[in-house]
Amino acid sequence: MAGVASPARPSRRVVWSWALYDWANSAFATVVLAGFFPILFQDYWSSAAAPATANLRLGWANGLASLLIVLLAPLAGAMADRGGWRKRALLFFAWSAAALTALLALVPGGDWLVAATLFVLATVGFMAANLFYDALLVGIAPRRQWHSLSGLGFGLGYLGGGLLYLGCVIAVLQPARFGLAGPLEAALAGLMATAVWWAVFALPLARYVPEPPATGGGASLGGGLRQIGSTLRHLRAYRPVVVFLLAYWLYIDGVGTTIRMAVAYGRALGFEQNDLIVALLITQFVGFPAAIAMGALGERIGARPGILLGLGVYILIAVWGAFIQAPWEFYCIAALVGLAQGGVQALSRSLYARLIPPERAAEFFGFYNLLGKFAALIGPPAFGFLGVWLGDVRYSMLALIVLFTAGGLILWRVDLRGAEA
DSSP states (O other), X not given: OTTOOOOSSOOXXXXXXXXXXXXXXXXXXXXXXIIIHHXXXXXXXXXXXXHHHHHHHHHHHHHHHHHHHHHHHHHHHXXXXXXXXXXXXXXXXXXXXXXXXXXXXXXXXXXXXXXXXXXHHHHHHHHHHHHHXXXXXXXXXXXXXXXXXXXXXXXXXXXXXXXXXXXXXXXXXXXXXXTOSSHHHHHHHHHHHHHHHHHHHTHHHXXXXXXXXXXXXXXXHHHHHHHHHHXXXXXXXXHHHHHHHHHHHHHHHHHHHHHHHHHHHHHHTTOOHHHHHHXXXXXXXXXXXXXHHHHHHHHHHOHHHHHHHHHHHHHHHHHHHHTOOSHHHHHHHHHHHHHHHHHHHHHHHHHHHHHSOGGGHHHXXXXXXXHHHHHTTTHHHHHHHHHHHHTOGGGGHXXXXXXXXXXXXXXXXXXXXXXXX
């Protein structure tokens, strides 16, 4: 957000309206990305395929969505920055993705290609909206509060997504109570409910969060391309930022792959659908207080130690997951994911905000989100490929261990003092 100063005293209404968008969009992340879509894709839209093949299709769908956002994000971010329509871009992508999610609920069984196409487009909208959402952080509160506010957003996201997912799960378990014919119809209705939830709870941000002013020059294609070139030149001048982005690219790929592939992995191991649902609920409701607590911890001990602690937990998760046998182990792993996931995401966002020059925040956050989404080009396909190539889906966990370890080692080498100086 070039040229935009953070307010000395943030408006509570603005802060909560900003954080509430996490409550809104996490419905898609929980119900669709992590919850029902992997199960529906394997059991309903790809029912004729082997589990490993369905897993591979899902991995490629996630990878394609990330490729599209990689191509879209830098230019869209630069044009929105210049034209002063960052919030409007967020709302356009969010509400478009919500509409696509509603259409996904209408796809008939066996039509995996149509389902995958709608899923890819909705996921692109979800990720593009998040690009602009993250960039709004530096303009709504002073620097000293970024760790805690980032944690608040992720915490509300876990709670909101968890509550909607719980309601959808109850509908799946007791469909007659909701006037539905069976569990399948309830799961599809859950996709429709997600679309409505997302669209409605984005309204406070639309109403109360201010649109940062334009940086000038208008939102032209040529101007956007020139700004991307300017951003690349500035990135080279900030070595700690570049090193952080490399670390983030690796470890956030592991985080994203865990979110996207966990349910499909459990299904491939033969766990019942109800076991997977309970595990995801555990992650959501543990993640709510954990994300907020990690945001506060980041203000006390620093963001980097908090992130490294979370990555250590993730490595434990990946090792344990390779040998998992019983549902109770899946529940324990889900609780560990809830402890680590929100904290790693929240502290990464706020740490990056402290590393970059504030007058170029929107430009630099465009590359932050670009690398975060580009990362998913590697993880989900590699996760699926290792299981197919080595003949056992458990070998998929090797991809996660490599990503978390490499990302943590590089993060340790980031010169935080040099960047802040």
